[in-house]
Amino acid sequence: MSRIQWQVSHFGFVAAIVVVPIAVFLSGLRRVRAGRAGKLKAFVTCWLAALSPTALYVAFFFALVGIEELSGAALIAEEIGRSFLIVVGFGLGVWLLVLISFAVLMARAPAAAPVNDPRGRDA
Numbered sequence: 001m002s003r004i005q006w007q008v009s010h011f012g013f014v015a016a017i018v019v020v021p022i023a024v025f026l027s028g029l030r031r032v033r034a035g036r037a038g039k040l041k042a043f044v045t046c047w048l049a050a051l052s053p054t055a056l057y058v059a060f061f062f063a064l065v066g067i068e069e070l071s072g073a074a075l076i077a078e079e080i081g082r083s084f085l086i087v088v089g090f091g092l093g094v095w096l097l098v099l100i101s102f103a104v105l106m107a108r109a110p111a112a113a114p115v116n117d118p119r120g121r122d123a
Contacts, residue, residue, distance in 0.1 A: 013057040017091040021050035021098040028102060032109060039106045050098050054091030 028046045031037040037045075061076075061084055068075045 013053065013060065014087055016053040017057060017087070018094055020053045021094050024049040025098045025102055029105060032106060039109070043103060043106060046102050047099060050095050054088060054095060057091065058088060 024046050028037070028042040032039055032042045061080075064075050067073075
């Protein structure tokens with residue numbers, strides 16, 4: 001694969017670092033408000049799923065570095081290597097922002113009655 005193809009996958013990871021935590025945040029919030037998930041379960045799911053793109057990016061980068069060291073072929077462009085810490089820091093910042101805002105919204109949200117609960121809205 002050429003360097004251009006690796007750079008495209010790099011930018012795909014960077015886009016996922018932003019998009020996935022936001023999507024997880026919105027789906028977790030929707031599930032809690034609908035009563036399909038508890039607050040703690042939704043928080044843990046949000047914590048794990050929002051961190052996964054950054055963790056996968058780090059694993060992918062280190063795998064490429066290992067392959068590059070073993071094969072001697074230049075797989076990673078120097079710009080991508082230099083931007084590694086910036087991208088990981090940005091990913092952790094997005095993760096932390098999503099997590100804190102999710103925790104604040106969950107602390108303020110009333111406990112929803114489960115679906116088909118006789119005490120709930122659909123009784």
